[in-house]
Amino acid sequence: MNRLILNKIVLLLSTLSAVIGIGFLFWILITLSYKGISSLSLSTFTNDLVEGGIRNLLVGQFTMALLASFIAIPIGMFAGIWLREYSNNSRLANVIRNLSDIMMSAPSIVIGVFVYALFVAPFGGYNGFAGVIALTIMMIPIIINTTDNMLSLVPKELREAGIALGGSKHKIIVQIVIKAAKVGITTGILLSFARIIGETAPLLFTSANSQFFTMDLTEQFPSLTVSIYNLATYPDEASRNLAWAASFVLTIIVLIINLMGRYMTRNKK
Amino acid sequence: MKVKDFNFTYAGVQEPSLKQINLPIEKNKITALIGPSGCGKSTLLRAMNRIHDLYPGNQYQGEINLYGKSEKSNILELTKENDLIELRQQVGMIFQKPTPFPMSIFDNVAYGLKLAGLKDKDELEAKVHKALQDAAIWKETKDRLHSSALGLSGGQQQRLCIARAVALKPDVLLFDEPTSALDPISTGAIEELISTLKEEVSVVIVTHNMQQASRLSDYTAFMYLGDLIEYDKTETIFMNPAQKLTEDYITGRFG
Numbered sequence: 139m140n141r142l143i144l145n146k147i148v149l150l151l152s153t154l155s156a157v158i159g160i161g162f163l164f165w166i167l168i169t170l171s172y173k174g175i176s177s178l179s180l181s182t183f184t185n186d187l188v189e190g191g192i193r194n195l196l197v198g199q200f201t202m203a204l205l206a207s208f209i210a211i212p213i214g215m216f217a218g219i220w221l222r223e224y225s226n227n228s229r230l231a232n233v234i235r236n237l238s239d240i241m242m243s244a245p246s247i248v249i250g251v252f253v254y255a256l257f258v259a260p261f262g263g264y265n266g267f268a269g270v271i272a273l274t275i276m277m278i279p280i281i282i283n284t285t286d287n288m289l290s291l292v293p294k295e296l297r298e299a300g301i302a303l304g305g306s307k308h309k310i311i312v313q314i315v316i317k318a319a320k321v322g323i324t325t326g327i328l329l330s331f332a333r334i335i336g337e338t339a340p341l342l343f344t345s346a347n348s349q350f351f352t353m354d355l356t357e358q359f360p361s362l363t364v365s366i367y368n369l370a371t372y373p374d375e376a377s378r379n380l381a382w383a384a385s386f387v388l389t390i391i392v393l394i395i396n397l398m399g400r401y402m403t404r405n406k407k
Numbered sequence: 408m409k410v411k412d413f414n415f416t417y418a419g420v421q422e423p424s425l426k427q428i429n430l431p432i433e434k435n436k437i438t439a440l441i442g443p444s445g446c447g448k449s450t451l452l453r454a455m456n457r458i459h460d461l462y463p464g465n466q467y468q469g470e471i472n473l474y475g476k477s478e479k480s481n482i483l484e485l486t487k488e489n490d491l492i493e494l495r496q497q498v499g500m501i502f503q504k505p506t507p508f509p510m511s512i513f514d515n516v517a518y519g520l521k522l523a524g525l526k527d528k529d530e531l532e533a534k535v536h537k538a539l540q541d542a543a544i545w546k547e548t549k550d551r552l553h554s555s556a557l558g559l560s561g562g563q564q565q566r567l568c569i570a571r572a573v574a575l576k577p578d579v580l581l582f583d584e585p586t587s588a589l590d591p592i593s594t595g596a597i598e599e600l601i602s603t604l605k606e607e608v609s610v611v612i613v614t615h616n617m618q619q620a621s622r623l624s625d626y627t628a629f630m631y632l633g634d635l636i637e638y639d640k641t642e643t644i645f646m647n648p649a650q651k652l653t654e655d656y657i658t659g660r661f662g
Binding site (some may be wrong): 185193295296297298299300301302303304305306309313314317318320 | 449456458461462463488492493495498499502503504506508509510518519522534537568571575
């Protein structure tokens with residue numbers, strides 16, 4: 139009897155916890171959607187921040203994220219490939235692996251401070267390049283980690299089969315192993331992009347923000363996330379509404395990218 | 408092939424895993440390596456195409472001589488990448504787990520040929536078709552040559568791996584427990600296939616299935632804890648083994 143009661147209690151508690159957790163999630167999403175959509179209009183997307191829109195912010199955020207990707211993806215992938223396929227799990231390789239994992243959990247604001255000291259202060263002011271660098275620093279460890287892990291999921295027999303046919307190591311890696319891990323690696327890259335496009339702290343005092351539409355990376359550069367940070371605390375209602383609209387748009391963007399990632403890894407059978 | 412005074416030690420391990428192995432591999436015959444888990448039969452097989460080289464630090468001693476198209480050569484002495492590649496084109500290997508590459512059926516079979524430098528499309532096509540026929544999988548694949556190899560069943564994938572290996576026209580084929588991951592029907596199909604292959608190649612097969620060894624092979628080598636205990640014609644090993652250890656294993660007293 140005792141066991142049955144205990145079972146019922148635990149079941150009740152777990153269900154309650156799940157409901158509370160999911161409840162908050164839904165509360166956030168519903169509030170975000172309601173407040174966000176009601177503040178959205180066509181002008182939100184055609185105007186820049188100086189005119190009460192988010193056009194320059196969207197372009198700015200994407201630009202910095204894309205530039206960061208161009209640098210981080212090759213570096214991250216090559217490092218991941220070296221770690222898994224060439225290093226033979228040497229001590230150096232494991233040190234690098236651990237460092238990369240630690241960097242993934244490094245506080246993003248610390249990375250911001252680091253980039254500030256190196257790329258903002260000496261150059262006399264906030265600039266977009268510093269923002270790109272900060273995002274790159276955040277992105278590289280994630281890509282190293284997923285590439286390394288996805289490659290480790292490829293069974294060793296596949297490599298052996300390639301070698302047994304007379305293949306050289308690099309041919310096997312490119313033509314067989316990477317191909318076998320292709321979906322996982324791509325998804326990892328996609329998700330790391332989704333992650334950095336939503337980051338605020340690394341941009342706060344590197345590229346800061348700009349009201350105007352600009353593609354000049356030597357100056358302060360427009361950012362969607364930093365704008366939300368600023369707008370949310372302004373006293374006037376128009377700013378706060380814009381913050382909701384921007385938050386909603388950002389959430390939708392990240393959601394779409396995540397869904398793309400899920401779509402790519404769906405079970406095909 | 409002839410294995411002579413062969414010793415093998417895995418990287419980081421004190422004791423050798425193979426001790427003073429002397430074993431002939433007869434041409435155009437099937438030689439089975441049997442023995443309980445850990446006896447070294449797979450280790451020995453994998454030395455024959457130097458696939459241990461993928462994992463650094465292993466040590467060889469002795470000779471493994473390949474009597475190929477040219478004179479004999481001790482494959483343990485090969486150091487140049489090109490020589491090793493040539494070795495693996497002459498000594499093919501099929502693994503326990505079917506390993507289709509993530510590409511079409513055609514590309515899978517053509518892979519080794521392309522690695523060897525074959526570029527002429529017609530020749531490639533002819534050789535791929537022939538290989539698929541030799542591996543008894545032509546009928547099931549001829550209408551889907553360009554679909555992914557991953558869509559094949561386990562037994563079909565394994566026959567694809569065999570097609571991939573025979574496309575290179577090797578002298579020796581090494582089979583590492585090729586049917587242990589397959590169902591009985593696929594196993595039967597593959598055993599039949601292996602016995603037809605011996606007309607063109609010499610076969611070495613590692614198996615922990617003694618019925619399979621006695622069905623398929625002409626010669627059998629029984630190994631135990633890194634030593635070659637007994638080697639003889641298969642009928643002799645199974646009907647009239649000379650060593651007591653062999654007899655105990657055959658009759659199932661251990662293993």
